[in-house]
Structures are given as C-alpha cells and as structure tokens.
Amino acid sequence: MAPGEKLPIAKAINSSLRTAMENDPKVLIMGEDVGKLGGVFRVTDGLQKDFGEDRVIDTPLAESGIVGTAIGLALRGYRPVVEIQFDGFVFPAYDQIVTQLAKMHARALGKIKLPVVIRIPYAGGIGAVEHHSESPEALFAHVAGLKCVSPANSSDAYWMLQQAIECDDPVIFFEPKSRYWGKGEEISRGVPGPLHQARVIREGTDLTIAAYGPTVRTALQAAEASAEEGRSIEVLDLRTISPIDFDTIQRSVEKTGRLVVVHEAPVFFGSGAEVAARITERCFYHLEAPVLRVGGFHAPYPPARVEEEYLPGLDRVLDGVDRALAY
Amino acid sequence: MAPGEKLPIAKAINSSLRTAMENDPKVLIMGEDVGKLGGVFRVTDGLQKDFGEDRVIDTPLAESGIVGTAIGLALRGYRPVVEIQFDGFVFPAYDQIVTQLAKMHARALGKIKLPVVIRIPYAGGIGAVEHHSESPEALFAHVAGLKCVSPANSSDAYWMLQQAIECDDPVIFFEPKSRYWGKGEEISRGVPGPLHQARVIREGTDLTIAAYGPTVRTALQAAEASAEEGRSIEVLDLRTISPIDFDTIQRSVEKTGRLVVVHEAPVFFGSGAEVAARITERCFYHLEAPVLRVGGFHAPYPPARVEEEYLPGLDRVLDGVDRALAY
Amino acid sequence: MTVESTARAKTPRSGVKRTATKTTKKAAAKKAPAKKATGAKAAAKKAAAKAPAGRPEPEMVQLLTPEGVRVEHPDYTIDIDADELRGLYRDMVLTRRFDAEATALQRQGELGLWPSLLGQEAAQIGSGRALRPDDYVFPTYREHGVAWCRGVDPAQLLGMFRGVNNGGWDPNSNNFHLYTIVIGSQALHATGYAMGVAKDGADTAVLAYFGDGATSQGDVAEAFTFSAVYNAPVVFFCQNNQWAISEPTERQTRVPLYQRAAGYGFPGIRVDGNDVLAVLAVTRAAVERARTGQGPMLIEAFTYRMGAHTTSDDPTRYRSDDERAAWEAKDPILRLRAYLENEQLADEAFLASIDEESDTMAKRVREAIRTMPDPPAMSMFDNIYADGHALVDEERAQYAAYAASFADTDEEGN
Amino acid sequence: MTVESTARAKTPRSGVKRTATKTTKKAAAKKAPAKKATGAKAAAKKAAAKAPAGRPEPEMVQLLTPEGVRVEHPDYTIDIDADELRGLYRDMVLTRRFDAEATALQRQGELGLWPSLLGQEAAQIGSGRALRPDDYVFPTYREHGVAWCRGVDPAQLLGMFRGVNNGGWDPNSNNFHLYTIVIGSQALHATGYAMGVAKDGADTAVLAYFGDGATSQGDVAEAFTFSAVYNAPVVFFCQNNQWAISEPTERQTRVPLYQRAAGYGFPGIRVDGNDVLAVLAVTRAAVERARTGQGPMLIEAFTYRMGAHTTSDDPTRYRSDDERAAWEAKDPILRLRAYLENEQLADEAFLASIDEESDTMAKRVREAIRTMPDPPAMSMFDNIYADGHALVDEERAQYAAYAASFADTDEEGN
Numbered sequence A, B: 001m002a003p004g005e006k007l008p009i010a011k012a013i014n015s016s017l018r019t020a021m022e023n024d025p026k027v028l029i030m031g032e033d034v035g036k037l038g039g040v041f042r043v044t045d046g047l048q049k050d051f052g053e054d055r056v057i058d059t060p061l062a063e064s065g066i067v068g069t070a071i072g073l074a075l076r077g078y079r080p081v082v083e084i085q086f087d088g089f090v091f092p093a094y095d096q097i098v099t100q101l102a103k104m105h106a107r108a109l110g111k112i113k114l115p116v117v118i119r120i121p122y123a124g125g126i127g128a129v130e131h132h133s134e135s136p137e138a139l140f141a142h143v144a145g146l147k148c149v150s151p152a153n154s155s156d157a158y159w160m161l162q163q164a165i166e167c168d169d170p171v172i173f174f175e176p177k178s179r180y181w182g183k184g185e186e187i188s189r190g191v192p193g194p195l196h197q198a199r200v201i202r203e204g205t206d207l208t209i210a211a212y213g214p215t216v217r218t219a220l221q222a223a224e225a226s227a228e229e230g231r232s233i234e235v236l237d238l239r240t241i242s243p244i245d246f247d248t249i250q251r252s253v254e255k256t257g258r259l260v261v262v263h264e265a266p267v268f269f270g271s272g273a274e275v276a277a278r279i280t281e282r283c284f285y286h287l288e289a290p291v292l293r294v295g296g297f298h299a300p301y302p303p304a305r306v307e308e309e310y311l312p313g314l315d316r317v318l319d320g321v322d323r324a325l326a327y
Numbered sequence C, D: 001m002t003v004e005s006t007a008r009a010k011t012p013r014s015g016v017k018r019t020a021t022k023t024t025k026k027a028a029a030k031k032a033p034a035k036k037a038t039g040a041k042a043a044a045k046k047a048a049a050k051a052p053a054g055r056p057e058p059e060m061v062q063l064l065t066p067e068g069v070r071v072e073h074p075d076y077t078i079d080i081d082a083d084e085l086r087g088l089y090r091d092m093v094l095t096r097r098f099d100a101e102a103t104a105l106q107r108q109g110e111l112g113l114w115p116s117l118l119g120q121e122a123a124q125i126g127s128g129r130a131l132r133p134d135d136y137v138f139p140t141y142r143e144h145g146v147a148w149c150r151g152v153d154p155a156q157l158l159g160m161f162r163g164v165n166n167g168g169w170d171p172n173s174n175n176f177h178l179y180t181i182v183i184g185s186q187a188l189h190a191t192g193y194a195m196g197v198a199k200d201g202a203d204t205a206v207l208a209y210f211g212d213g214a215t216s217q218g219d220v221a222e223a224f225t226f227s228a229v230y231n232a233p234v235v236f237f238c239q240n241n242q243w244a245i246s247e248p249t250e251r252q253t254r255v256p257l258y259q260r261a262a263g264y265g266f267p268g269i270r271v272d273g274n275d276v277l278a279v280l281a282v283t284r285a286a287v288e289r290a291r292t293g294q295g296p297m298l299i300e301a302f303t304y305r306m307g308a309h310t311t312s313d314d315p316t317r318y319r320s321d322d323e324r325a326a327w328e329a330k331d332p333i334l335r336l337r338a339y340l341e342n343e344q345l346a347d348e349a350f351l352a353s354i355d356e357e358s359d360t361m362a363k364r365v366r367e368a369i370r371t372m373p374d375p376p377a378m379s380m381f382d383n384i385y386a387d388g389h390a391l392v393d394e395e396r397a398q399y400a401a402y403a404a405s406f407a408d409t410d411e412e413g414n
Ligand SMILES: Cc1ncc(C[n+]2csc(CCOP(=O)(O)OP(=O)(O)O)c2C)c(N)n1
Pocket: B032, B061, B063, B085, B089, B092, C140, C142, C181, C182, C183, C210, C211, C212, C213, C214, C215, C241, C243, C244, C245, C305, C309
C-alpha cells in the first residue's frame, strides 16, 4: 500500500502496478525482461513472482510485436501495460503506435476501445550510451488518439499511472528515469487531481517556468536560486503533454507576464514550441517578453561526457530566466 | 531536358530523377512498384526501362527493409532515392530513419556520409482512403540529422530534388501529391537558389502568410482574395522545413507585423508552432498580433467526404487572416 | 550435410510427393493450351494451363480439380453434404456479384476506390466457412468474401471506399475486425487477440488474413514469432494471389511462402486457393489445431487476383493477358459449378435462383450506397478519444463557431 | 502429408545424422558430471555436461570436442597450419584479456558500461579470421573479438562505453562498421551493403552479426527477405549465446534458430560456437558461397554468454550457476589449448609469450583509456550534418555566447 509512504519513483510505479493488477484481473504487464529480472530498472520487480507468467509477460525482443499484440489483447478485453526498455527503443513500435493504436478507436467510430498504457523510461542524465537518454514526447503528442503524460514525483508517478491504466484511451507514460531512484516523495492518500491537469508547484509573480518530468526539479531549483536574487518565480509542473493544460498556464502567465518552458527534448519542434505558440495567442496582451524555451539542441543526444552541457540544467534555465526578464 | 519546359510536378520529378541518374551512376531508385509500373503515381515512369532493374529497384513490401538497405547502399557509395508509396506507410521505416539514417553521420564523427533521399508523396485532398493523405513532416523535422523540404511548384520540384540528391545528408522530400498532375509551371533554366531558403512569392505590407507544399497555392489565393478587399498580403513559400529559413520570415514579419502559418498537418506540435515560437522571439516588438496557425485539427485525417472541411482551404485561411488583422 | 539448403527444402517428401504428383498428373493429363473460353461450361472444361513463369510448383492440397473432378488427398478429407456444397456455391456467386457491383459503383463515381477480390472467392469462402461465430477474423482490405461469411452487411464494407468512414462496423458484432490497410499490421493484432483467447481458456480460433506481399513485412514475421512462443491459437491465412500491386511474388520470396512457417516452429501448408473444398478442409484442420491447443499454423492459399489491384490500378503495365487467361481456366466458381452439375446436385432452377438472389442483393447494395449520407463536418471531432481530450473539445468549439459564422453570412446573403 | 511440421523439420537427415550422432556420442562417452574445475587443464578434460534445459539439441558442426580432440565432419574440413592454429589461440587469449581489462576499467569507473564477450571468443575469432580485408562487417555492441580480427584498435572500442563518443572509429578504415545498439538494425545495413557489392560486381562478402534475441526483430526478418530476393552476398552470423539479457532463447523461438533460413530460401547451419575451428570452417564456406554468387547464408553459432549481459546486469536473478558451470566445461580457449598441447604445437614458452603480450596489451589499453580526453562541450554541435544546417549554426553560436558569459563571470570572479 503505497499511499502515505515515501518511495522512490521506481518503487511508486511498482506499487502502482501491483495495485492495478490486484484491482483488475485484466491488467497485464508486457515487455522485455519485465519478468524474472523485474525490468532493467527493477520497476516490475516481484510482480511476475506474485501474479504469474500469464500476467507479467516476458516478450520476444521485438517492440512492434509487443505493441501490436498488446493491441490485440486490448481488443480481447485486456488492459496491457507495456514497458519499452529505453526511450530510444520505442521506434520499432512507432508504426503500431501511431497508425494502429492511436487511430483504431476512431476507425471503429468509437465501437472499440484501446486501453493500452505504454511506459517509457525516458530522458537523460544517467551517463548512458546512445539511445538510452532520449526525450521523444513531441513525436507522440503530435499524433491524435494518443495521450501523453509525465510525472515528476513519486506521488504523481503512483496516481497518474493508476489513472492512465483506468483510462480507456492509449496513454504514453513517460517516466523520468534519472529520478527513478532518488529519495522520492510521499504518495498522497487520495487522487491528487485529474490526469490531464497541470499543477502550480510554487507560486510567484515575476515569471513562470513550465516544466514536466525530469526538468521540474531543475525549475524549482531555478526558482529558489532566483528568489535569492529577489525574483519571484512561479513554477508549473505540466504533468500532461497531450493534452497540454493551457488553462493553467494561461492563468499563470496572465499573472506573471513571462514564461520560460523547460524540457530535455530538442527545442526545435518540441513541446515548448506548442506552449509558446498557443500561450502567445491566448496571452498576447499579457506577455512582456516572448515565451522562451530552454531545452535540448538540434543534435543527437550527445555522449555521456557531454550530457551535462547538453541538458537544460540550472545554469541554462537561469540564463533563460534572465533573458526573459531582460525584456 | 526539363529546364525551360512547362511540366506537371510529377513529370518534373520524373525528369529530375532522370537527370540525376544520367549525371551520376551511383544514383539508384528504390521502392514498391517503382519499376514496371512506374510507381502508383507514375513518378518513376519509364526509368526502369531506360536505366535497368539494377538502378530502378522494385523492392519487397517492407519499408524498414527499404530504408535499411538504402543505408547499406549509401555506405557502399551509392546515392539511393527511396520512394515511400504514401505518407501513411513511412512509419514502418521510422526507426531506421530516426535511429540510423539520421544519426549515423554523427555516430561516426563525420567519417561516413548518408546521401539518401526519401521521397514521400504527402498531404491530402485527393479523396483517398485512410493513410493516404497524411502530413507527417513535423515527426521528421524534430529529429536532428534529417533535412526536410517540400516543393510547391514544378520548377522547385525539379531543382530541389536535384539539390537533395546532391546533398550529402539524408533529405526527406515531401511531394504535394494533390498537385502532382495539375498543369504545372515552367522549370527555371538555372538553380533557383539554395535548397534551404524560403522565397517571397508575393509582396505585401499588411500581413504575411507562410506556407509550404500543397498550401502555397491556397495562400496565394487568399492573398488575391484579400487584395480585392484592399489588404496587402505577403506570401512566403517556406520550401524548407528543416532547417526553417527564419531569416526570410523575420524580414517579412518585421515589415508586415502579422503572420499566419498554413499547413495541412495538425496544428498541435506542427511546423506552425515552431515558426510561431521562434518568430515571436525574433520579432517580439514587431508583432501586432500573435502568430496564428491554420492547419489540421488534432484528429486522424478524416474520411474523404469530410476532408474539404478538415483541410486549411481558402475560407479557413481567410478566417485566419481576418483574425490576425483584427488585433 | 547439416545445411538446410533451399534445394533440399523444395524436395517433396515421403507420402507428400506421391499424392501431390498423382493429383498434378491427373490434372495435367487433361490439360491442353486453349483460347479464352466464353461460357461457364467451356471454361470449366478448359485446360488448367501452365504455371506462372519460373515459379516452382510444390505440392498443394487439392480436392477438386479445375475441371470439377473430386480427388482425394491422404491428409485432408471433407465431409460435406449437398446443401453445404450448394451453400458454398451460393456464397461464391453472391460474393463475386457484390464485388462486381462495387466495381461498377466505383466507375459510376459512388466509390472512390475498390479493391476487387475477383478470383479469390474460393480462398475466402472456403476459409470463412470453416469458422464458428465465436472465432475472430482480422482481415486486410480485400476480404469481402470472408466478411460475407461473417454476416457483415455488404453495404457496410463500402463506407470506407466511399469515403464516409474508415470502416465503421462494430468488429465485435460479427467478430470481424475492421479492414486494415497498412500491410501486415493486423497479423500482430490477431496474434495478441489469440494470446488473450488462450489466457481466457477459450477454444476460439483467430484468423489473420494477409497477402503474399505482406509476408515481407517485419510485423508478419514478429507475429510468427509471438504466436509460436506463446503457442497462440491463430491461423495465418495468406492469400498468395501472385501479385502485390505490380510486383510478382518472386519480389518477396524465392521459395514457396508456406515454407516460411517451419523456421518459426509451426506447420505451413499450401492449398489450391481456387478450390473451395480444399480450402475449407485445410482451414478446418488448422482451426481445429488452434482450438485444441496445438498453436499457430500458416496456410498459403495459392490463387490469383483476376482483376486490377484496385480500381486505380492498370495491370496491363506489368502483366500479360496470357497469365490471366491461364488462371481463368482455374476459376473457383466454375469448378464448383461443374462438380455440382456433374454430380447432379444443382439444377437449372437452383442456379437461376442464385442468380436472382444476386440481382436482388446487388440492387439492395446499390440503393444502400446511393442513399448513404455524407458524414457531417463536425464528425471529424468525434471518437478520437474514448475519454475526451481538452484540445479536441477546444478545436471542436472553435470550428463550430467558425462554421456558424458562415451560416450567418449565408443568412445575411439571403 | 504436405505440412512441414516442426517435428519433421527437426529430424536430422541423411549424412548429417550419422556424423553428428557420432560426434555427439564420442563427446558424450567422455562425459561425467563434474564440479567446477579450477585449472585450465582440469577444465579442458572435464565433462561437457548436459545441454541447457529443455532445448532440443540438433546436429551442429564440430571439429574440436570440448576436450580438445579433433573430429571430422563430412561437409566441413579445415586446412590450417600450426602457425594459424597458434594465431587463433593468441587472438582468443588477447581478446579475452582485453575484455577482462575493460570489465575492470568499468569497475574502476573509467567506463560507464561494458558488454563482455566472455565465452564467445571462438565464435568471434573463428568468424573474424575467415574474412579478407575487403570483406565488410556489421557488428552489434559485443563484437570485440571480431573488431580485433579486423585490426580495430581495442582502445577505440572503449570510447562509446566511456561516454566520449558513439563509436567514432572510421568504419571504412578496417571495413568494420560502428557498433549498433538498436537490436537488429544492422542486418539491413549489411544486406544493403551487400546489394551494393553485387552491383559493383565485387567478390567481397559482408558479415552481419546479431544475437539470438535479435532474431525476433522484424528488421532481421526483412534482411532475410531482401538478401534472398536480391541474392546478396551477406552472411548472417547469429551468436546464440542462450540469453537476451534475462530471457532465454525459448522466449524468441521454439525451434533451433538456424532453421529460420530455409523458409526464406537460403541455407542455415548450426555450428559449435565454442569450437574455433568449426566456426572458421563454416564461416569460410559461407563467405565462399557469398563471393561466388550463391547468396546469403545463416550461421547460428551455438555458444554461451559466460558473464553478465553488461556490467549493469545481475544474472543471478535469472539463471543458475550450474548452467554456467556446464558451459565452462566447453570453454573455447581451453579446448584449443588442450589440442595445441596434445599435438605439441604449443610449448610453455609460447603460452607464456601470449600471456606476456596480453599483459602488455592490457596495460596499453588501460593507459589509453585513462588519458582519453573528454570531448569539448562544443563538439555536441559537430558532425550532425555533412553539409551544414542553419539551426545548428545558430544554436552553436548561441551556446558559445552563453558559455563565454561564464568565462566572463569566472574572470570577474577572479
Ligand atoms: C505498409 C504499407 N506499405 C505500402 C502499402 C501500399 N500497398 C497497398 S496494397 C499493396 C500490395 C499488397 O500486396 P499483397 O500483400 O500481396 O496483398 P494483395 O493486395 O495482393 O491482396 C501495397 C504495396 C500499404 N498499404 N501499406
């Protein structure tokens, strides 16, 4: 029973999966090495032992096959929760996700539902080799029929996964892997709010930073550092990437007049572009500076020994804040 | 010899391919039905007859296989020009494009080159069934290592394809299929400019419309219709989506103060978002209205009998113009 | 040597060879090149003609020769009464008629496109009729005959080709999934569904249809792997109609397709896809295997796409009339008709009644399509999500306001 | 019956059975369960132990038993002199030593990760030494032994695991492509490269390496299809090391992997992957086929991953020590050493010289890695495009300005 406990994100997800499987016999876990090994991050640790090989399924090494058969299982009435081992390995499944999973409900005029959750440990900062540190969320958010979310703390990890599994739509669940094994936060005792709602996690008046997943912590640090310089920064944890909760962002920007969006994914065609475009439209007369984006460069994720420079760390976020405040 | 001739876009591309194959024995054409049939759009008509099965290659029905082997051929010194039969069928190849084709040059620290062109007949308006009318350019533009372009007229189709084939980087070449068999334009006698440069195709002072591929014609119509109402609209043919020629857009917006971006792809996380975000940053003090976007909705491309409503046609573009001018 | 060479794989083995050779010889004995026949009877008696150029012709299960003569097969027998035989005939005739009507409707502009199944009726009816209601089918875009067997209203099949929807029937009301256009994808859905069946402990079988071209797609290979590893009750039914648009099967494989299965650990078999009895018998056996926990099987129905790939296609660019003519001699309907007539199982009255029923059905379809309404513009915002999505709501509202602004204009204009 | 059943596919045929059985019996006769051996000699003489649980054990080519006894095979012989034999031994020992050094460097924090090839030396050296310089290799991330054969500087292999680059060597200087992490992708690159070789009329062979897990990926199946259809000179070299991280090969297939090839129309063969002579002989034959226009072939080298999947892995969670112990008795290096000693082809001095060379090499690698510089931050903007990209230029300039602002601060701070 996770609620009330303080757990690292990985354990919160493990506990959330366990709860979902206990509550609904149709919930299945599928993926490479999710069984005996408990996943390369141990997120599914112990679940096969307790729920059996029939519900925690070690699959052949083929991502398209995993998602394609998960679709079939969903059509049969199951609720598969698929684990993609690392962000960079989701692309062999991209066709099944984009062409089938996303569109099948619409194709059937609503007559069938596709309650499939795809868990992707994503983003960088763990010193890994190529393909293990990517942030591909924009490539899914652009596609209608999918929902995309990313929790930033243990409580959200626990509850948002519950909500994603209960949702009758396909949900891509982006897990900030660099935060998996930190100390973690206490799991709230009740659902902390709707799945697709952003949250103001620090109030402020001079500028808003919007972040999600792994960059939320950095955004908070930037707000703290700025506070020492007398700047009052509001921080939003966006939590949901498709849909984006523009209402909450709008409310904040109408107050602060300035917005910096921070994500690890490359800025070009990234989430920040969508936030900037829409918030500029909604808050044109409130904005005292253009919406600025701090994120990855238009480059392949670099080798580990350069990732610190590549990532939107505290200094780069503060630089963005400075630039926005300079208008 | 196409230069000087007036040709439909499909024939201009055919002629361009022929020229490229004549000039460079390493140029190959690969794809489904590109040989005897000349492609389902007849774009490669007659090429296998003249260049042989060894250079115009009918492939097995497997897009990942086509792109994956094209990569191998490129490593061996060939310059493959791959045809994807329809936009919606590129996704089985997405992993090879995004993970291998895009990154291999960087992975090898520049020691190998990947001169592969992927031609995709894209966008809608042809009354087709599902998967035959999509505009997936944002899903490629977000990925570093790829270049993306889309010609809007016969001359650009001819010359930009020459340039794409000569380019040592992978280029995704988006062909506006709804324009394939219109009357077409005269092919200019010389290269009309660099591949990655936008072009002002109509001058104006009140507002800028930026479009590419199939929406360029609509943008021009909107400018004409607006002229009758006394509004002076500048139209940009963006031509290149990765990189985007922000300098040309910026120059225009500094003059007009208003920008509407038009594309068929869904607006959410689409090209318009990137243009809006960056141009707002570059032209913050010049913009008299937020950059507005007119494009597809966050929905699967609809059945043919609704596509006219879905597409950003003249009325919807004019609506965007009205809204921008209302600020 | 331990190499499983191609040559060796092609050599027929033990009993197989004997029977196959016997059958083939029998057919061959009656063969002689013939010009295109006109009447049904003439065609039925016509020579079966030569095999497609250069293709190896391995053994295939046949129970009815192109001339309509029943032959026996050591492994596959069929227990079928006269009513059922007439039923198969009726199914095939009605399916062909429906298909012709759809082609005509496309020519008349009522449909945007039509993928004809002409020539593949036996493959589809034979396999479709091997199923129980609780079995589940995952089709491509060409399974009009299978849809017929599943009880899907033919008019419903036309919606997506008219452009009013992307399928739209409820897959669960007839256990017939939506047509799938992206080649090969549905093989995985079928496999997953079958994995679910196994988990449920049900004795349902799942049929995954795909074409010869589809066998090249990675998804189909992955479906083979998953189905074998989980021993899923799925039957892969490949209609090898010799062509993937303009590409002959040699562009996809250099050995017979049914042989693909063995390397994944389950049986593969080639059946005469123009012989409805053989297809029925083989599919029944495969479905029985699936039901009884023996796992997947691959059936290659060797048949021919008599028409164009779709109404947009021009097959004269890539194949010869001779080839078509040769296959016409193996027509699935004519051969069953010849058999029924020879055995005096069908009289003029019966045949006439089927023709009449066909006319009625065609008329009904024609009327249904002509009165099929276009979807309202606002429908493009429907059914994108089951549980809603804020952006869709926003765009729906914006579009409604935009559309309403025209209504105002129109009114003003009035 | 015409079904190619699994059972049938598994039955050994003609000469194959005879020889394979003979070999197996010979080996088996010497077998007896034994505790983990300590010394090299003891281990070499130890029993080969039982097959992995539940796995069917089909015939496989073997020329050297686990005990180091030369046996004959009717199809594969090897013509090799003493120097070459000693060379193979040297290659394997140095490779193993390099691998151990890399593992140690990871433990010491010099590398982020290391995928050890321990146990797979014969599969890699045997196949690597079958190649000519103009042949081309497409590796996974574990082909350190093949890289050695190709002349790639071992220290260069460490760059990506240290996190200073994503490969970085020039694939064309040794015809050894970059390591490929995304499973199966490189099988298609190899096939395409081989298609190019065929177009050029060259007699180069291309080797595509992948693991047992990779055989499930659609890309590998598509590579089989393309290579067969175009008769490309590519050899698919599958190291079946029994595991894909925590999943045993039964999670990928229920029949031996080499049998996959026949269904695509080319030969497949299983070789004892811990027998360097057999691997060399079989690969030479496959490469020869490729060179002479006979097209692709699949080699399944039956071997074992003695260590963890990578240094991040903990195999105690999913496999038993017994299994490892059983495979230790089949150690590839010990068996060649036993053979060399038995045949008096290697004396103490030779063996000592190899150990010494290993030490020197390891020391050099250690020094190289410790002095391997971190890439400058600005390098992240390099080599993204060959012909430049305006956005990269813009971001590079912005970042440079941003970085420079710190330099100013630092200076101010001073
Ligand atoms: C992934 C994908 N690529 C390409 C196409 C275009 N296409 C439609 S049908 C077809 C040929 C299919 O051949 P086959 O599998 O033999 O089926 P048949 O049409 O002969 O029934 C092709 C290439 C597609 N629908 N999906």
